[in-house]
Amino acid sequence: MAGGKETPRQKMIGMMYLVLTALLALNVSKAILDAFVAIEENIQISNLNEYGRGEEKRSDLKEVAEDKTAPDVQKKAKKLLEVVDKIDKMTAEQIKMIDDMKSEILTTCGEDIAKTGEGAIIVTPYNAKEPLRPARMNLMHVEGKDKYDEPMLVMGIAEDLKNPSGNGKKLWDSYNKYRTDLTELIAASSSTPEKKYSFKDPKINKYKDFKDLKSQLEKSLKTAAPDDQEAMIKIYQSLTKQERVKMEENEEGEVHWIGKTFDHSPSVAALASLSSLQKEILTARADAVALVRGRVGGGEYSFNKIMALAYGPEVANQNEEVEVQVLMAAFDSDKQPIVTVNGGALRETKEGKGFVTVKGAGAEINLTGTITILNKSGIPKTLPWEKTIQIMKPQGNVSLPELNVLYKGYPNVISAVASGYPEAKVNGQGVTLSKKGENYIGMVSGASKTASISISGFNKQTKKTVSLGTFTFKVKNLPPPNIYFGAVADGGKASKAETRIFAKYGDEIPLTANFTVVSWEMQVAGLSRPSKGSGNNLTAEAIGQLKQAKPGAMISFMTQVKGPDGILRKKSGNFTI
Numbered sequence: 001m002a003g004g005k006e007t008p009r010q011k012m013i014g015m016m017y018l019v020l021t022a023l024l025a026l027n028v029s030k031a032i033l034d035a036f037v038a039i040e041e042n043i044q045i046s047n048l049n050e051y052g053r054g055e056e057k058r059s060d061l062k063e064v065a066e067d068k069t070a071p072d073v074q075k076k077a078k079k080l081l082e083v084v085d086k087i088d089k090m091t092a093e094q095i096k097m098i099d100d101m102k103s104e105i106l107t108t109c110g111e112d113i114a115k116t117g118e119g120a121i122i123v124t125p126y127n128a129k130e131p132l133r134p135a136r137m138n139l140m141h142v143e144g145k146d147k148y149d150e151p152m153l154v155m156g157i158a159e160d161l162k163n164p165s166g167n168g169k170k171l172w173d174s175y176n177k178y179r180t181d182l183t184e185l186i187a188a189s190s191s192t193p194e195k196k197y198s199f200k201d202p203k204i205n206k207y208k209d210f211k212d213l214k215s216q217l218e219k220s221l222k223t224a225a226p227d228d229q230e231a232m233i234k235i236y237q238s239l240t241k242q243e244r245v246k247m248e249e250n251e252e253g254e255v256h257w258i259g260k261t262f263d264h265s266p267s268v269a270a271l272a273s274l275s276s277l278q279k280e281i282l283t284a285r286a287d288a289v290a291l292v293r294g295r296v297g298g299g300e301y302s303f304n305k306i307m308a309l310a311y312g313p314e315v316a317n318q319n320e321e322v323e324v325q326v327l328m329a330a331f332d333s334d335k336q337p338i339v340t341v342n343g344g345a346l347r348e349t350k351e352g353k354g355f356v357t358v359k360g361a362g363a364e365i366n367l368t369g370t371i372t373i374l375n376k377s378g379i380p381k382t383l384p385w386e387k388t389i390q391i392m393k394p395q396g397n398v399s400l401p402e403l404n405v406l407y408k409g410y411p412n413v414i415s416a417v418a419s420g421y422p423e424a425k426v427n428g429q430g431v432t433l434s435k436k437g438e439n440y441i442g443m444v445s446g447a448s449k450t451a452s453i454s455i456s457g458f459n460k461q462t463k464k465t466v467s468l469g470t471f472t473f474k475v476k477n478l479p480p481p482n483i484y485f486g487a488v489a490d491g492g493k494a495s496k497a498e499t500r501i502f503a504k505y506g507d508e509i510p511l512t513a514n515f516t517v518v519s520w521e522m523q524v525a526g527l528s529r530p531s532k533g534s535g536n537n538l539t540a541e542a543i544g545q546l547k548q549a550k551p552g553a554m555i556s557f558m559t560q561v562k563g564p565d566g567i568l569r570k571k572s573g574n575f576t577i
Contacts, residue, residue: 033145033268040139040272047134047279054132054286057293058084064296077296083189084289087182091285092131094178098274098281099126099135101154101167105274108150109267111142132285134278139268151262151270161259168258171277172243176203178281179239183232186288190225190295197225199232205243213237231291231379235284287379294375305331307351323462332373338380341369358389364422364460365389391422406431406451406473409565410513412442414453418468421457425465428453430475444475451475478563481515482506483573485557490573494555496546500536503561503571518560518568525554549577 061084065077106113106121113122124136139145152158156166164172180201187199202220207213217236221229244254255263261273310326331337331352339346339354344367347355358365365388372382406412414433418424426433430451431442444451454470482505483490486498489506503515522538523530524545531542538546549555557573 033266034140036266036268036272037139037142037145040137040268040275043272043275043279044134044136047275047282050279050282050286051133054282054289057286057289058088061289061293061296073296080189080292080295083185083292086185087285087288087292088132090178090181090185091281094174094281095132095134095278096126097174098171098278101171102135102137102271102274104167105151105154105267105270106142108154109142109144109147111144132282134275134282137271139271142268145266145268147267148264148270151265151267155258155262155270157256157259157262161255161263162253164256164258168256168262172256172258175239175241175277175281176205179236179284182239182284182288183236186235186291187224187228187232189292190228197223197228199224204236204240207240207242210237213240227381228291230382231287234379235287235291238280238287239284290375290379305352307331335374338372339369340371341367343367360389360391364391404471404473405476406442406444407476407478407511407565408444409563409567410443410478410511411564412444414440414442416440416453416455418455418457421466422460423458425456425458426453427456431473449475477567478511478513478565479505479509480569480571481513481561481563483557483559483561483571485555485573485575488575490575492575494575494577496549496577498546499538499543501538501557501559501573502536503559513564515561515563518562520557520559523556523558524549526550546577551577553577 058081061077061081065074065081067074067077103113103122111121115121119141121137121139121141122135123138126135127133144150149158154167155171156164156168159165180203184199184201187197190197200220200223202216204213204216207216214233214237217233218229221232224232241257243257245257245260247253247255247260262270265273307329308326309329310324329352336349337352337354339349339356341354341356343365344356344358347357349355354371356367356369358367367387367389368384369386370382370384372380374380412431414426415438416424416426426440428442428451430446430448431444431453433440433442433453435441442451442453450472452470452472455468457466457468458464459466481503484502484504485492485494486500486502488494488498501517501520503517505511505513517534517536519532519534521530521532522542522545527545527548531539531545533539533542546555553576555575555577557575559571559573561569561571563569
């Protein structure tokens with residue numbers, strides 16, 4: 001553009017391009033600066049809103065403190081109003097300090113902050129009679145909007161971004177002290193003569209994210225009142241900043257938060273940052289006053305609908321006493337609760353309730369979760385909930401009274417069901433019962449001809465046991481078994497090759513008793529002498545006699561068998577070869 005070979009006309013055109021580029025850059029810079037002015041204006045409006053919100057809560061509490069119709073409540077409100085006064089005092093100190101820093105930046109930049117009327121930068125100066133209201137400014141009238149050396153000098157980072165001095169260090173230390181003093185004060189103010197509460201600020205200024213910050217903070221909140229903890233987390237988080245932050249992406253190392261915020265920051269941007277800090281302080285103050293106000297009856301939560309609710313057991317049995325709890329529930333139809341659930345699925349949330357679905361399985365279902373509602377200040381209140389559901393198996397029963405029998409010496413399998421109750425308890429008279437899996441084993445001995453079993457239902461919720469009846473059973477000896485020659489039952493046609501005798505029940509008797517063949521005597525038709533033996537196996541002599549038997553010949557066994565009851569029984573069996 002300025003080369004020696006260019007003609008005068010080319011040089012003139014190049015110069016015009018350079019001037020045009022500079023003018024465009026100036027317009028862009030002006031647009032950015034004007035944007036900071038607009039941002040700062042919006043922040044000032046938000047500051048007034050937060051100031052008003054806190055004043056509203058304070059006014060509510062003051063009204064209660066002046067109401068003589070409820071002396072106990074009035075006394076409590078007066079005490080809490082003293083806490084609010086302390087909160088306001090420490091908040092006012094922060095607002096005044098930051099306003100002073102704003103004025104110092106403007107003065108250092110050569111601005112006339114004493115000017116009044118049209119064109120004045122400070123529209124409404126700081127007023128000690130309203131110490132919580134920041135000074136109202138119009139930054140559009142700042143002439144040196146783009147000056148950045150002066151704000152850096154005032155904030156003590158002109159020499160070192162990593163270690164601010166002067167106002168920067170003062171601001172950082174004071175801001176963190178405000179967080180400490182505010183949270184420790186509201187925690188201690190929940191104390192009663194019966195219970196003392198406290199909070200020791202862990203001074204957190206390094207964390208990965210808000211989840212990590214909350215995790216670190218919760219360890220120190222254990223000594224605070226449970227009802228305060230959600231609000232304290234919100235307040236603490238809103239006043240917490242990373243002390244060390246990364247520099248630009250192409251640079252290495254970390255700088256102090258003050259250095260990062262005010263480094264080469266134009267004057268209007270620096271003023272906007274300070275106004276933003278005032279907003280955070282006023283928001284924390286409003287939340288803290290709302291928390292204190294909520295300790296005196298009414299007003300903290302909004303409700304526009306009420307409904308009657310009745311809670312009780314889902315199943316009731318005849319003659320069982322049950323309890324139903326009836327209450328009136330109020331909720332805000334515009335602010336539905338937030339419900340979480342473990343063990344089921346949240347179907348929907350409406351009418352102030354969360355509807356949870358779950359499929360019955362096992363003996364019982366344990367559901368847990370949380371429900372959260374927001375108060376008028378937007379502070380969440382979260383409480384845990386749990387519900388246990390007993391699972392009853394659908395069951396019908398058909399009985400045969402004539403076959404109510406318990407066999408002596410036999411492990412009778414007994415199934416006990418207390419319909420309508422999650423657990424059945426049984427007791428026997430004349431029968432000894434023992435639990436085996438889902439059933440019981442009943443053993444009968446002695447000469448009695450009857451035995452009885454009583455069943456009761458146990459309710460885990462009420463811890464009550466209800467008698468459901470006593471059932472009488474006949475006591476009998478086990479029926480005798482059939483004799484089997486190999487796999488062939490008594491009366492059947494057997495093979496000469498069979499060599500073993502068995503005693504057992506056929507399909508007509510649904511018992512699983514095991515019998516042992518103690519001794520046997522075999523007679524083969526046509527042979528004069530029988531053969532004898534013990535156990536299941538035939539002797540060599542008996543096997544030889546079988547071979548001599550003619551086709552169609554009758555073979556008879558006379559056996560002695562013993563069952564699980566220990567009784568020795570004689571039992572015969574006849575087979576055709």
